Amino acid sequence: MEPTLTIPAVDRRTVTSLFSRLRTRKGQSNPLPLYAEMRNLGDVIPSPWGGHLITSYALCDEVMRSRKWRVPDTQWRTSQHNSARWNTPASLQTAKSLPMLNPPLHTRVRRSAGKMFGRRTLAELKESIARNIESVLDQFERNLLEGAADFNSVVANQLPVMSIGQWLGLPASDYSLLRSLTNDQTLSQEFFPSPSQLARADAAALGLQEYFTEVIRERREAPGDDPVSQWIAAWDTLEPDREKADAEAHSMAVFVIVAGLETTEHLLSSMVRLLAHHPEQADLLRAHPEYVPHVVDETLRYDPAIHSISRLAPHDTTLGDTPVREGEMVQLMVGAAQHDPRQYTGPENFDVRRRPSHFGFGGGIHYCLGAPLARLEGELLLTSMLKRIPRLRLSELPSWEPRVSFRRLNHLMVTAA
Numbered sequence: 001m002e003p004t005l006t007i008p009a010v011d012r013r014t015v016t017s018l019f020s021r022l023r024t025r026k027g028q029s030n031p032l033p034l035y036a037e038m039r040n041l042g043d044v045i046p047s048p049w050g051g052h053l054i055t056s057y058a059l060c061d062e063v064m065r066s067r068k069w070r071v072p073d074t075q076w077r078t079s080q081h082n083s084a085r086w087n088t089p090a091s092l093q094t095a096k097s098l099p100m101l102n103p104p105l106h107t108r109v110r111r112s113a114g115k116m117f118g119r120r121t122l123a124e125l126k127e128s129i130a131r132n133i134e135s136v137l138d139q140f141e142r143n144l145l146e147g148a149a150d151f152n153s154v155v156a157n158q159l160p161v162m163s164i165g166q167w168l169g170l171p172a173s174d175y176s177l178l179r180s181l182t183n184d185q186t187l188s189q190e191f192f193p194s195p196s197q198l199a200r201a202d203a204a205a206l207g208l209q210e211y212f213t214e215v216i217r218e219r220r221e222a223p224g225d226d227p228v229s230q231w232i233a234a235w236d237t238l239e240p241d242r243e244k245a246d247a248e249a250h251s252m253a254v255f256v257i258v259a260g261l262e263t264t265e266h267l268l269s270s271m272v273r274l275l276a277h278h279p280e281q282a283d284l285l286r287a288h289p290e291y292v293p294h295v296v297d298e299t300l301r302y303d304p305a306i307h308s309i310s311r312l313a314p315h316d317t318t319l320g321d322t323p324v325r326e327g328e329m330v331q332l333m334v335g336a337a338q339h340d341p342r343q344y345t346g347p348e349n350f351d352v353r354r355r356p357s358h359f360g361f362g363g364g365i366h367y368c369l370g371a372p373l374a375r376l377e378g379e380l381l382l383t384s385m386l387k388r389i390p391r392l393r394l395s396e397l398p399s400w401e402p403r404v405s406f407r408r409l410n411h412l413m414v415t416a417a
């Protein structure tokens with residue numbers, strides 16, 4: 001007879017109702033009270049779709065740092081009873097990407113990616129990013145002269161695609177297509193995507209597949225001094241089959257676009273939103289521009305781009321007092337854990353003086369490879385804004401997409417104060 005391991009103290013329906021509220025535009029406009037409710041239910045609570053939600057900082061940290069906990073890879077996805085949900089084209093595309101691989105494959109693929117943003121690459125990118133910042137801020141300032149302007153569409157949505165596009169050597173005329181494909185692709189990673197969202201995600205996955213097949217073909221024919229050509233060269237030394245080598249370089253190229261756009265867009269707009277929302281913190285920053293790097297980390301703590309990260313139990317174990325079975329999924333609710341009062345003093349205060357630890361870039365073996373680029377963009381943008389547009393005021397309440405995992409702001413209307 002199977003041992004009875006889990007006796008949930010919290011009714012799943014309570015958690016389902018919390019999620020329903022979290023997944024609305026209203027819930028997204030301020031998820032903090034809902035996260036407080038969630039934490040009050042316990043450190044480990046039953047997830048509405050099976051498995052557990054982890055709400056405490058300490059337990060998220062324990063799981064994230066462990067080399068034993070696994071990610072839901074292709075093998076796990078195909079073994080699920082509701083495998084159709086996990087085997088849509090967009091979901092399978094995600095499953096091939098680095099954060100969805102387990103060792104030893106993860107170790108091999110991560111090594112093939114190289115350092116991505118070493119000192120030399122960052123120094124080169126710094127100049128082009130600084131130029132891009134001045135050009136988008138020129139446009140933004142022109143718009144502000146007319147009244148309220150949308151920081152999101154004019155600045156936050158433009159810079160990341162320019163940085164990654166230039167780094168990968170992609171033409172500027174493709175940037176808007178790449179943004180729209182990545183926005184749609186990430187819908188498949190939401191908790192409860194609707195059939196129409198899944199259809200959009202699948203169409204986007206196909207678009208990205210075709211786009212990067214062409215990029216790989218071109219770079220194979222005429223290699224350059226760019227990361228895609230370097231990944232092809234790296235895989236040629238690891239994989240004798242050229243088609244397989246190209247497929248690996250392809251997966252990496254698709255993933256860095258999907259991983260780097262929405263996330264950095266969210267970081268940039270959140271920094272500005274939180275400063276506009278907390279004018280006393282903006283005053284402090286103007287008086288202490290040395291806090292600019294803190295603002296990046298405090299924003300990644302206060303409202304990270306990714307609010308939930310999945311892991312699978314490596315064997316029967318316990319988290320806190322809760323038994324977790326081998327293969328069971330846990331969702332690390334990092335958006336909630338990063339406001340855990342046992343970890344932070346005054347967690348609901350946005351405070352530019354602190355430089356907090358956080359899961360904004362993940363942790364453990366899957367720690368984000370693009371973190372140096374995202375930080376650089378955030379710091380350069382804030383530094384330039386402090387000089388050019390030091391005071392901004394929200395002119396209307398921001399509007400949010402009804403999503404949970406990947407936060408998405410639709411507009412950020414501001415005026416110069």
Ligand code: HEM
Pocket residue numbers: 098099100110164255256257259260261263264265267304305306309310359360361362363365366367368369370371373374
């Ligand atoms: C503010 C911007 C960014 C945020 C918030 C962010 C967040 C994250 C997070 C949370 C993870 C871990 C996922 C997990 O453990 O399941 C991750 C992994 C990753 N990110 Fe980022 N990311 C950002 C920008 C970028 C950029 C610009 C790139 C590349 C150009 C990038 C490339 C990657 C890669 C390759 C991984 C997988 C690492 C691995 O599994 O070994 N990210 N990112």
